Amino acid sequence: GAGVSQTPSNKVTEKGKYVExxxxxISGHTALYWYRQSLGQGPEFLIYFQGTGAADDSGLPxxxxxxxxxxxxxxxLKIQRTERGDSAVYLCASSLTVGNTEAFFGQGTRxxxx
Amino acid sequence: xxxxTQMEGPVTLSEEAFLTINCTYTATGYPSLFWYVQYPGEGxxxxxxxTKADDKGSNKGFEATYRKxxxxxxxxxxxxxxxxxxxxxxxxxxxxxxxxxxxxxxxxKLTVNP
Numbered sequence: 001g002a003g004v005s006q007t008p009s010n011k012v013t014e015k016g017k018y019v020e021x022x023x024x025x026i027s028g029h030t031a032l033y034w035y036r037q038s039l040g041q042g043p044e045f046l047i048y049f050q051g052t053g054a055a056d057d058s059g060l061p062x063x064x065x066x067x068x069x070x071x072x073x074x075x076x077l078k079i080q081r082t083e084r085g086d087s088a089v090y091l092c093a094s095s096l097t098v099g100n101t102e103a104f105f106g107q108g109t110r111x112x113x114x
Numbered sequence: 115x116x117x118x119t120q121m122e123g124p125v126t127l128s129e130e131a132f133l134t135i136n137c138t139y140t141a142t143g144y145p146s147l148f149w150y151v152q153y154p155g156e157g158x159x160x161x162x163x164x165t166k167a168d169d170k171g172s173n174k175g176f177e178a179t180y181r182k183x184x185x186x187x188x189x190x191x192x193x194x195x196x197x198x199x200x201x202x203x204x205x206x207x208x209x210x211x212x213x214x215x216x217x218x219x220x221x222x223k224l225t226v227n228p
Binding site: 003004031033035040041042043044045048055056059091093098102103104105106107108 | 159
């Protein structure tokens with residue numbers, strides 16, 4: 001595709017449920033990033049992948065959050081036992097490589113936990 | 115840890131007015147500095163960047179200069195247009211040129227009236 005695609009664009013879930021958020025990066029981009037943006041805040045780093053492996057997952061808030069990128073392209077962010085505090089916009093970005101290259105962002109998935 | 119502080123908004127200007135959005139940072143080492151913009155209904159886009167001290171980034175009439183002595187990267191534009199209405203985020207990465215682990219400020223909403 002032409003840009004980074006995230007699905008769904010909106011997700012409402014009940015507290016305690018499991019959710020998956022999907023990111024399709026720009027074709028050929030080896031680096032993929034997840035960020036979380038709470039209301040009135042800037043995006044906060046969660047994790048990034050170089051290829052299939054998570055190069056840095058230091059931003060994941062706790063063990064309820066997990067992300068995979070099994071074939072080095074599409075990535076899924078998984079949240080178990082969702083809590084109301086998980087409500088935010090989850091942003092995905094990709095870049096050609098990690099290094100001196102621009103990161104392109106998707107429009108995000110707005111997650112609401114009720 | 116590394117952090118970015120940018121002026122609180124919202125900022126409202128008339129068309130053709132001069133714009134300054136202040137940004138200061140705290141970082142160890144030699145970070146790269148960025149301004150991202152988010153237009154209504156769109157994803158974050160890179161506006162400009164600077165990777166070392168005294169570098170000036172520029173794009174679409176916007177400019178920002180990397181000032182190591184004042185740890186600042188203020189965004190300026192001489193004459194804003196209605197189409198510049200958006201949310202602007204100052205950001206840094208810990209390494210020169212890298213896209214990984216962007217640290218964002220809270221964002222400044224700019225509204226330009228005709």
